[in-house]
Amino acid sequence: xxxxxxxxIGSATTAEKAxxxxxxxxxxxxxxxxxxxxxxxxxxxxxxxxxxxxxxLGATLRVSPxxxxxxxxACTAYVIMQAETHQAAAEMFRDHPHFTLMPGxxxxxxxxxxxxxxxxxx
Numbered sequence: 001x002x003x004x005x006x007x008x009i010g011s012a013t014t015a016e017k018a019x020x021x022x023x024x025x026x027x028x029x030x031x032x033x034x035x036x037x038x039x040x041x042x043x044x045x046x047x048x049x050x051x052x053x054x055x056x057l058g059a060t061l062r063v064s065p066x067x068x069x070x071x072x073x074a075c076t077a078y079v080i081m082q083a084e085t086h087q088a089a090a091e092m093f094r095d096h097p098h099f100t101l102m103p104g105x106x107x108x109x110x111x112x113x114x115x116x117x118x119x120x121x122x
Contacts, residue, residue, distance in 0.1 A: 001082040001083065001084060002082065002083060002084065002085070002086075002089075002111055002112075003051065003080065003081070003082055003111070003112040004080070004081050004082070004083060004086070004089040004109055004110065004111050004112060005078055005079070005080055005081075005109070005110055005112055006054075006078065006079045006080075006081065006089070006092075006093060006107045006108070006109050007075050007077075007078050007107065007108045007109075007110075008075070008076045008077040008078065008079075008098050008104055008107055009074045009075065009076065009104065009105045009106045009107065009108060010074060010076040010098075010104045010105055011074050011105055035097055038097035038100075039097050042096055042097060046081065046092055048082075049081050049082050049083060049092065050079060050080070050081050051080045051081055051082055052079065052080035053079060054077055054078040054079040054080065055077060055078070056076060056077045057075050057076055057077055057078065060072065060073050060075070074105065076104065080112070086109070086111055089109050089111075090109045093107045093109065
């Protein structure tokens with residue numbers, strides 16, 4: 001099995017399209033509950049393929065030789081999973097609640113490669 005990281009992508013435009021800010025407290029909580037349930041059902045279908053359920057991502061600081069600078073990116077959360085192929089990992093995100101219930105644009109799926117000179121994880 002190979003290891004992959006899925007990065008959930010979202011933007012202010014997507015959040016506006018999802019119209020989450022229009023919900024009052026009770027409606028928003030009901031909608032969040034439905035989203036959490038759908039997300040849990042998705043994860044349940046994948047079972048042991050999920051190595052790390054990940055977490056939402058907060059503000060970003062870019063570190064470079066010039067210093068540390070706050071930046072904005074569209075990364076909203078991550079998940080680590082295992083699959084036989086890159087395509088199989090990507091297929092796991094078809095019909096994900098990120099696209100229907102949450103304000104999400106896409107999921108970027110990339111293989112986690114071994115560090116050069118270290119034993120393979122596969």
